[in-house]
Amino acid sequence: MTSKVALLLILASGLVGYGLSPASPSQSKPATVAPGAIGSRLPEFTAEDLHGHRISSVDLRGKVVLIDFWATWCQPCKKEMPGYQKLLDRYGSRGFSVVGFKASMMKDTEDPLKFAAGIGVHYPLVVATGDLVRKFGGIEGLPTTLLYDRRGILRVKVIGFEYTRNFEASLRRLLQP
Numbered sequence: 001m002t003s004k005v006a007l008l009l010i011l012a013s014g015l016v017g018y019g020l021s022p023a024s025p026s027q028s029k030p031a032t033v034a035p036g037a038i039g040s041r042l043p044e045f046t047a048e049d050l051h052g053h054r055i056s057s058v059d060l061r062g063k064v065v066l067i068d069f070w071a072t073w074c075q076p077c078k079k080e081m082p083g084y085q086k087l088l089d090r091y092g093s094r095g096f097s098v099v100g101f102k103a104s105m106m107k108d109t110e111d112p113l114k115f116a117a118g119i120g121v122h123y124p125l126v127v128a129t130g131d132l133v134r135k136f137g138g139i140e141g142l143p144t145t146l147l148y149d150r151r152g153i154l155r156v157k158v159i160g161f162e163y164t165r166n167f168e169a170s171l172r173r174l175l176q177p
Contacts, residue, residue: 036137042067042152043135049124050113055099062150064091064174066098066167067136069128069144073109076161077143078119083164084145085121087171094175095150101128103142149174 033040042065046056068084070077081100088098102112102125116125126132133139136146140159147156147170156170 034137035135036146036154036157038154038157040137040154042148042154045132045135047126047129047132049126050102050116051124053124055124055126057152060097060099060148061152063095063097064150064171065148065152066096066171067146067148068098068100069103069133069136069139069142070100071103071106071108071142072112072115073106074103074142078115080143080145080161080164081116081121082119084167085123087164087168088123091171091175096171096175098123100125101132101136102126103128103133103139105139147171147174 035043042057042060044057046054046058049055066084066087068077068081070081072078084098084100088096100116100121100123102108104127108115112125116122128139143159143161145156145158145162145167146154147167149155155174156167158167
C-alpha cells in the first residue's frame with residue numbers, strides 16, 4: 001500500500017505547474033490574431049484595379065486604410081460607398097486611403113465601373129478573388145468594411161451597413177499624430 005502512495009506522490013509532483021505559462025512576459029510568445037479579426041495586420045497583396053492600375057499593400061504602408069468589400073447588387077453598399085469617397089476627399093491629404101474589393105460571389109447587376117461612376121466613387125476598385133478574400137479572413141456579409149491604422153493593424157470591422165459619420169469618428173482618431 002505504501003508503494004502505491006509513493007507512486008501517486010511522485011506522479012502528482014510531476015504534474016505541478018503543468019500547462020502554466022511562463023511567469024516572465026518576455027519569455028512568452030505573442031498571441032496570433034486570425035486574419036480579419038480586430039488586431040490583425042493588413043495582409044500583403046498586389047492586384048489590378050478595374051482600370052488596370054496596380055495596387056499593393058506596400059503602397060498603403062504608413063496610411064490609415066479603409067477596405068470595403070462591396071457588390072453592384074448590394075443596396076447597402078450603394079448607399080455607403082459615396083460616403084467613403086467623401087471621407088477620402090476630406091482626409092486623403094492627411095494619409096487616408098480607400099480600396100474597394102468587389103465581391104464576386106454573385107453575378108454583377110451592372111457594369112462595376114458604370115456603377116461606381118453613377119454613385120460618384122473614384123477610389124481604386126479591385127475584383128476580390130478567392131485568394132484575396134481569404135487573406136482578409138473571409139466575408140460573412142456585404143458590405144464588410146475594415147479600418148486599419150498607420151501601422152497596418154485592424155482597428156474597426158463592420159459587417160453590414162454603417163453610417164459614414166461613425167467611420168469618420170474612428171478615422172479622425174487614427175489620423176491624429
